[in-house]
Amino acid sequence: MNNSINIGLLGLGTVGSGVVHIIDQHQDKLKHQVGCSVTISKILVNDLHKERDVHLNGSRLTTDADDILNDPEVDVILEVMGGIEESRKYILQALENKKHVVTANKDLVAVYGSELLQAAAKNKCDLFYEASVAGGIPIIRSLVDGLASDKITKMMGILNGTTNYILTKMTKEGRDYNEVLKEAQDLGYAESDPTADVEGIDAARKTAILGTLGFSMPIELEDVNVAGISNVTTEDLDYSHELGLTMKLIGIAERTGNKVEVSVQPTLFPHSHPLASVNDEFNAVYVYGEAVGETMFYGPGAGKLPTATAVVSDLVEVMKNMRLGVNGNKVSEPQFEKQLKSDDEIFSKYFLRIHAKDQAGTFSELTSVFSENDVSLEKILQRPVEGQEVAEIIVTTHKVSKQNYDSVLKALAELDVVDHVKSSYRVEGGK
Amino acid sequence: MNNSINIGLLGLGTVGSGVVHIIDQHQDKLKHQVGCSVTISKILVNDLHKERDVHLNGSRLTTDADDILNDPEVDVILEVMGGIEESRKYILQALENKKHVVTANKDLVAVYGSELLQAAAKNKCDLFYEASVAGGIPIIRSLVDGLASDKITKMMGILNGTTNYILTKMTKEGRDYNEVLKEAQDLGYAESDPTADVEGIDAARKTAILGTLGFSMPIELEDVNVAGISNVTTEDLDYSHELGLTMKLIGIAERTGNKVEVSVQPTLFPHSHPLASVNDEFNAVYVYGEAVGETMFYGPGAGKLPTATAVVSDLVEVMKNMRLGVNGNKVSEPQFEKQLKSDDEIFSKYFLRIHAKDQAGTFSELTSVFSENDVSLEKILQRPVEGQEVAEIIVTTHKVSKQNYDSVLKALAELDVVDHVKSSYRVEGGK
Incomplete structure (x- = not known):
């Protein structure tokens, strides 16, 4: 058994430098948890000579992905570069080379999750992606660990910070959708093309990931019935309020027997419901388990350090599994055939x-x-x-x-x- | 390395039979997670001949604790019998005999936690107690795992279901304390002697446990400044409401630099704060981490299956650590000297x-x-x-x-x- 585990980091942007920082700061604690030390041996970047505000501590920079992916000394790949096609290629190559993978890339996982998980299973490698859903909330770990001793029947999530910010402002300040969206864009909380957020597509990707995990079925983006918030009016919010209801954009994954419903839509909750108090850019996931009953996990959905923290937590899990010899176990690969509810069953x-x-x-x-x-x-x-x-x-x-x-x-x-x-x-x- | 891990269960009451049920139901999943099978080999009971509504699946009942604690084949002890002195004796004996221990016993952990953790560390054994604080919420695991890559600065918890039920009824229905307490007693939600709950002592025990873990300092019950809810009036709640505030009984553990404050008291929150929506018998813990920011964990505080689920999650952790060879690592033993804030620092x-x-x-x-x-x-x-x-x-x-x-x-x-x-x-x- 190695006395040090070697990491290859793909990407050194915001999240990547957060990861380097956290591993550097917590070396001793990591060693206590895992029983061996951790080294980031190589980092993939676009520009070797760029000035960087991060302490590299001996890690070697490279612009050649193969230099990392084909290095037999590298045990684990952390993918924090974003994008879809290139990340997919690199991760598949890493898995083929028997390297475990942690990714923070929700777009990738939502679209190619099943393919990547299959490749991971085939190569007996871990593929973890805690940071891809609600960055600062350990929801995926909670679902997977919970699955060992419970059965999840329903999940409802506020999974997109931008739309939650917009709905919160509209609700609290009585301002209309376009005005608040523009303000969010000016503040950098919303993209200049906000479609993926406001039409519910980002939330749908994350709901598909949650549904896949929680129900162990291969749920894809196209299985999710999606409606966004761009038609919500202040009148709707005022009348809802009068009836004691608060609006949130919610991803729902619900199981009855062997059949599931997966959807994203603006949804009204009684003011007293815990999800009604999740405001601004915060995320939350409300989970119903047969044994545990109702639980909720609340926290930041994104951000440099929350996301990097999630990546490092996954890394700790991978390293523990390496030392246990249980990498690539079946928990995260869907075990059941997908069966979607028809409209008369929802x-x-x-x-x-x-x-x-x-x-x-x-x-x-x-x-x-x-x-x-x-x-x-x-x-x-x-x-x-x-x-x-x-x-x-x-x-x-x-x-x-x-x-x-x-x-x-x-x-x-x-x-x-x-x-x-x-x-x-x-x-x-x-x- | 063994191909099966043997469990000794102390107690076969509500939680104990929940544990037997969950391990029986999830044998395959447990094997996938840990890489070997799990057997409850012996169970300590008071009466061998009592009729029980639980499928024992080959476990042997005994009325003699030594028969379990001195059995070299038993690897892990699960203590779900309650009480303080006898449990303490058994757990110390188990640790001396190099057996790992999981306990659901908050009274024991609050009073003898430091002694037990020291004994565990000395014998290089695990001692886990997720079920002792907010049974259905994986808060202790979240704190311990989070500690590997974050620094916790403040925790605020609704940690007692009985008082939260009473305050919720008083707030929503405008009924006074004595009336609601009596109703709670009639319904079995409150003990006939409700002192430990309503005077904040139960919450103080759990706050001491959270503070000890979150700040890695040996915080004891007597360090907690405690006030209960027995003097709260409906007038207080009405005026608070007018000012936009909701009352909850809150355990607070807060750190500034190396100094901490630990207290339990009725506390007012803006209606929009997530803790303000935690109603009835639910529990929640709000955590501030330097890296992750604000997160909240919400769920049932007690109950047969939520508590049993927490015990089994701890067991999985113990078994993973056994196979890793990292049992008894330092994470849960306090690393810093306790320094309490004085009143001019709070x-x-x-x-x-x-x-x-x-x-x-x-x-x-x-x-x-x-x-x-x-x-x-x-x-x-x-x-x-x-x-x-x-x-x-x-x-x-x-x-x-x-x-x-x-x-x-x-x-x-x-x-x-x-x-x-x-x-x-x-x-x-x-x-």
Whole structure:
């Protein structure tokens, strides 16, 4: 058994220099945990001569990936360079060469996760990716460790800091979506092309990763039913608030028997639900386990040191497994066939806002649509819209099937008395 | 290296039978994680012939502890029998015999934790106790794993389900302490002698354990400054609510430089703070790490399966360490000398409620007491008390030293214009 484990680091940007810093600072503690020392022997960079604000402590820089990936002395690869195609190629090559891999790359894991995990299993190597979902929260480790002695039935996550920041500002300050988005872009919290964030795609990638792990099924991005927040209005938030509800963009992965539902959508929670208090750029994952009941993990979703901390935690796990001789065990490779729920198997409550003609008989026409489709109502709020001949009608439903609810939406849109179906959101977290 | 690890289980009550059930159900997964199989070879019980609703799967029952503790085939002891003196004796004997130990016993760990950890270190054995703090939350593992690559500066925990249930009911339903306590006793949520819970002693034990681990200092129960909830009134909760604050019984462990403060007291949080939404019997621990920032772990604090799950997670860790040859490493043994903060080094905001004479000059007398002691005010609320010649005055302070604040309390009590200092609470979680 080696007395030192050698690391190859791919990338020396923000997260990479965080990793170098943490390993340098915590050398003694790492040795205590693992029983041997850790050396970053080589680091892949684009430019050998760039000025860097990081203490390299003897690590050799190289611009040639092969110099690291084919080095028989390198035991573990940490991929913190980002991007998809090149990272994929390097990681596959590393696994072929029997090197364990830790990656912080959510885009890569969401798209090529199954391929990479298969390659890892084939080569009996570890492939860990704690930093790819909610960087500062040890959620993947909690799911995997928990799986040894529990069965997870549902996960609900606030998985994207940008959209949570936007919804928090809209809710607390009553400002509209475009204004808050622009401010977030000016502050650098949102990308100049914010599509992946605001349309829920980033959250969908992470939800697919959580679902794959939590249910041990190969769930892919295209299995996730996605809606973003770009159509959310301050009126929606005001009316929700009046009904005691707070909006969050939520990734949901839910299992009933052997069938699962995976989706991302703006979702309303009672103010008193723990997810309703997760504000600003924070992330959180709410997990239901058969044995443990309800637990929640809350923390920063991104950032240099939170992400680097997650990478180093994975590295510690890899090194422990190396010394145990249990690398590449089956826990993280999906064990069950994927079975997605159909719409008549997905149950939820809903919030619905309609503008309808403010005249006798309207309400009875509406309620018959609901009852014909077996959708029962929990709360109803009606009031005139100022200066118009329409009434604002808001209802929340009891738990109903998505199929029945979608039939209601379709039937309502065709009613003469309905002016406009303004908005519709899923409601979770109640009794 | 053995192909099977043998377990001795002390106790077969609620948690014990949960442990047997979980190990039986998850045998394959455990083998995957650890690389060998797990057998519960012997179980200590009081009565061999009692009818039990648990599948023993070949485990042998015994009423003689020595039969387990002196058996060279037994590798790990799981203590789930409760009590203090007998458990302590058995665990010390197990460690002397080089057996690793997992315990769910918070009373024992709080009182004899240092002695047991020293014995474990001396014998190079593991001693794990995840289930002793917030049973269903993997908080101890998160602190220990996090310590490898982060530095914890503050922890705030809702650590007692009974008091959180009582405060939640008082807050949401406006009912008074005695009424809710009685209801909790009738429902079996509170003991017939509720002292350890309502006076904060149970929370103090867990806070001492968290502080010891998080700061790696030997913090004992007597180091914890404790106040319970038995004097909390519905008026306090109503006025707090008006100021946007929610009350929780909180264990705080905070470090500045090398000095720490450890306390338990009813504490007010802004409604939007994640701890403010932890309701009913749930527990949560809010952790500040230098690298990771703010994280929170939320879940059930007790219960058969949550607690048994925590015990089995510890067992997995012990078995991995056995196969690594790194049992008894230093992580959990305190590394630093204990240094407690004095009152002029403890800083916090406060909420203060006074009844004062409703006459000219009162307010100026009060404010001079605050300013003489360097205590600046954030919010002030004053109103007459119906049918009395006194005014209700509520203030919240900015962050001030405990020493200065206590001087204010003392000076106010001596003022003629002050009728009564009604209540005073710590305020946390703001900017």
